[in-house]
Amino acid sequence: MSEVEFKVFRYDPARNGGKHYQTYKVPVRKGMTVLQGLLYIKERLDPTLAIRFSCRMATCGSCGMMVNGLPRLACYTLIEELKTRRVVVEPLRNYPVIRDLVADFSEFFEKHRWVKPYLIRIDTYTQEKSNTSYLQSDEELERYVQFAYCIKCGLCYAACPVVASDKEFLGPQALAQLYRYLADSRDEGAGERLASVADGHKLLRCHFAASCSKVCPKGVDPALAIQLLRREVLLRA
């Protein structure tokens, strides 16, 4: 059973406030993920380590962190695939750090809420009271369903070079969700959705660096959603 060195970012503002790295030696089995390594540290070596995790199968989006310099889901990254004996784990970039590896997602969720991630119908009474369903063909579904697979893990925000500096930019996740609802044939709020991002930094500061799509663990491809959204805004709004 071989061993791997975990170099973990530690930061506790409540105690002494210093940012530093701590190394731990973790025994490794075949098929072990970074999350299992961190839980080993938490259970056997250092219970003060703070991490977020839940489903451990890449569906809840909780365990996003920088692993060896790239944003990854800890539960979805095999230690073996990193091809190194040293695993550097840091909290997700471009987010404020609460403690150790836990990042503050409040701004992320606020931007998501801002794009109105729900169906907008002109007749809201029918939407809420009626018991008929909205029909949708397969072709209409294909236009947006890829972007509905988003698990809000936030890796795209860590990768995006614009999010790193521009606070007004909505970011790949929120913009992809905006397009997901725009392209949904059941939605009737296209006018207000397009108008909301036609001005300012919200959408148009994307420069198609496509780093978001590169790191997305669910193949959502937010870069594609943003370019399709940009097309709609530039030609229709």
Added chain:
Amino acid sequence: MIREKNLMLLHYITGVLILVAGGVHLSTVFLLSPYEESMKFDSSPFAVMSVYRNVLLAGSLEALLLLVAFHGFNGLRVILQELYQGKTYKKAVSLAVTIVALALVVYGTRTILIAHQLASP
């Protein structure tokens, strides 16, 4: 002032038009005549003064000036406004960029007009 989406459309349009005007400029300097000849003052068909003498070529230089000034300084504005987002900073950057671009356009137009006059007595 101008909606960001319209500024972006203008950025694309000026970019494409620069391909044309820039193509003309680069051709007259590098392609249609050897570089040494283009660098002469007036003694060859595509020398400096010969280009300014021709109304079409001088006009294309003026167009290139306007297009590049808009495209380049709009680009600088985007980059600078991404560094920091404050209300006064944003207005200051927009103003500064516009002033410098306008100053360059005025200065460059003066150059083209004077050179054209100088070349055609």
Added chain:
Amino acid sequence: MSLQQLIYTLKTWLVPFRYGLERWSYTLQRVSGVAITLFFVAHIVETGNVVGGPAVWTLPPYEFAKKVWTETEAFLANPLFDLGLSVLGFLIFFHASNGVRLVLAHFGIILRKPTRPEYPYRPGSMSTAQRALFWLTVVLAVAALIYALDVFFEVLRL
């Protein structure tokens, strides 16, 4: 905005490793754009000088302009400036060709349509068409560099 934040931002913008081709395109397009704009300013100032500088708004004598031009040419005959112009040629052709690719990509024209994501994922934004255009951009820019080096230094005598 603190100096630390500024350095963080610039590092993110200017270090395009490990995030794919499109991130390289983003960095190089920005760098080339700024470089070309700075050259543009220098070029307008330099050509404006030939007819007499910012103080002159009337017709100068023809011989005066010719004299300034000859002096400028002598000043610019430096091989360092020639190398700079060659690099600028590379940057201009890169920026222009990549710009065309970006306009097509921003309107979704050379991207694939959205499909249901099947592992291993092939993002539609990283389509073959869009990436091929990027490589074409690199080829054109390198060709421009070689051509410019040849014009200034007669490397290949084309």
